[in-house]
Amino acid sequence: MNWIKFNLQNSFDKVRLLIVLQIILVVFSFILEGIFTQSILNITFFIQFAILVVTLNFYYQALLNLYYSFWNLSAILVIFELISAFRNILVLGNLAVGFFYLVSIGLLLISCYIISSPLYYPLVNWWEYDFRFRADIRVWVESEGKRYRGRLSDLRRGAGCLEVFENVPQGSMVWINLEILGQNFTLQGQVRSKREPIIGRTFIYGIKFTDIDLEHRQRMRLLINYWNESKKIKIRNKFASNK
Numbered sequence: 001m002n003w004i005k006f007n008l009q010n011s012f013d014k015v016r017l018l019i020v021l022q023i024i025l026v027v028f029s030f031i032l033e034g035i036f037t038q039s040i041l042n043i044t045f046f047i048q049f050a051i052l053v054v055t056l057n058f059y060y061q062a063l064l065n066l067y068y069s070f071w072n073l074s075a076i077l078v079i080f081e082l083i084s085a086f087r088n089i090l091v092l093g094n095l096a097v098g099f100f101y102l103v104s105i106g107l108l109l110i111s112c113y114i115i116s117s118p119l120y121y122p123l124v125n126w127w128e129y130d131f132r133f134r135a136d137i138r139v140w141v142e143s144e145g146k147r148y149r150g151r152l153s154d155l156r157r158g159a160g161c162l163e164v165f166e167n168v169p170q171g172s173m174v175w176i177n178l179e180i181l182g183q184n185f186t187l188q189g190q191v192r193s194k195r196e197p198i199i200g201r202t203f204i205y206g207i208k209f210t211d212i213d214l215e216h217r218q219r220m221r222l223l224i225n226y227w228n229e230s231k232k233i234k235i236r237n238k239f240a241s242n243k
Contacts, residue, residue: 011114018111019063023056025104026081032097033088066120066193074112081105119192119206122154122161136163137227139178143168151202152176155224158209160189163202170194174207180226185219 030052034040059077062070081101089098115121136151141164154161160176168174168191176187193206209220 011117012120015111015115016063018107018114019060022104022107022111023060025100025107026056026077027052029084029088029097029100029104032100033084033092033094036088036092036094036097063115066195068121070115071112071121074108078105078108081108117157117206118154118159118161119208122204122206123156137178137180137223137230139176141166142175142177143172150176152178152227153204155220155227158220159192160187160207160209162189162191162205162207164205165202167203168194168205173210174205176207178223180223183222185223187216187219187223 030049031040034045034049039045055073055076059070059073061067062073081104085098085101085105087098088094088101136153139150139152139162141148141150141162146166148164148166150162150164152160153163162174162176170191170193172191174189174191176185176189178185178187187209189207189209191205192208195204209216
């Protein structure tokens with residue numbers, strides 16, 4: 001029964017809890033709507049209910065495994081819940097069911113914001129094979145007495161995405177060394193998530209930066225600004241080279 005155990009100090013478990021609550025609300029609202037419209041005993045209702053349950057199961061599994069299909073299913077569910085909410089409020093006059101659907105949309109949007117962190121869903125340019133135009137920063141990584149090359153490919157919300165070929169256990173502390181604009185930086189972080197690579201690709205780690213003092217925040221602000229500007233420049237250079 002691990003699926004019902006939540007550690008609310010963990011942001012991923014918070015999302016799991018919100019998604020479970022959302023699923024319960026959607027199923028409850030769907031059944032209430034069937035009772036209100038007196039269609040709950042129709043074969044059409046059971047077919048629709050089965051499709052909804054299967055979709056919600058895929059949705060939850062996509063979240064647990066951090067599949068990118070989670071975002072497609074989230075968009076589909078938002079559309080479904082919006083249509084259901086307005087149908088119940090404006091057409092059927094069932095305000096309570098419409099309200100439940102709207103609450104479920106709110107839970108979904110909050111979940112999507114939390115889970116969109118680089119810890120779980122980094123902005124990785126899978127389609128860009130030419131490293132000249134990827135918005136990466138080359139770094140040296142130190143962990144467990146080893147030192148190796150890597151790349152930072154996403155920096156947002158106090159977290160980052162680190163790509164290396166070496167296998168680093170989750171929970172390990174890492175020190176990321178880099179040089180930009182003539183300045184040396186050392187960032188300390190912890191591996192919070194890990195994506196297995198496909199053949200020929202790097203491991204992708206979600207790094208939560210720690211030791212957040214004033215100097216560290218200033219370094220992070222400079223680094224993020226540099227990364228964003230570098231990304232814009234590389235996009236312009238790519239289009240210019242294509243022309």
